[in-house]
Amino acid sequence: MIIRLILLFAIVAILLWLIKRLFAEDPYPREIEHHTKTKSENMRQCKFCGVHVPETSIVLVGDNPYCSQDHADRDK
Ligand SMILES: [Zn+2]
Numbered sequence: 102m103i104i105r106l107i108l109l110f111a112i113v114a115i116l117l118w119l120i121k122r123l124f125a126e127d128p129y130p131r132e133i134e135h136h137t138k139t140k141s142e143n144m145r146q147c148k149f150c151g152v153h154v155p156e157t158s159i160v161l162v163g164d165n166p167y168c169s170q171d172h173a174d175r176d177k
Contacts, residue, residue, distance in 0.1 A: 149176045 143156040148165045149172035160167040167173040 147172055149173070 144153040145156050145159045145166040146153050147159075147168035149167055152168045154166070154168045156166075160170050160173045162173045162176075165173075165176070167176065
């Protein structure tokens with residue numbers, strides 16, 4: 102009887118471990134990879150409104166980054 106209980110406990114433990122692996126370990130690396138990929142782009146803060154904008158779509162006036170040409174003009 103005790104051996105059966107231990108076996109049952111072991112099976113439950115393995116199942117729980119497998120479920121944990123499936124739900125916790127597998128989806129997260131992809132999620133983290135996705136996040137690091139999207140965050141690999143440098144974000145700059147607009148000098149006028151403080152909004153964070155990807156460096157590729159920023160309007161630079163001298164050394165000052167702006168989210169749009171409108172804000173670059175308004176900060177003068
Ligand atoms: Zn702005």
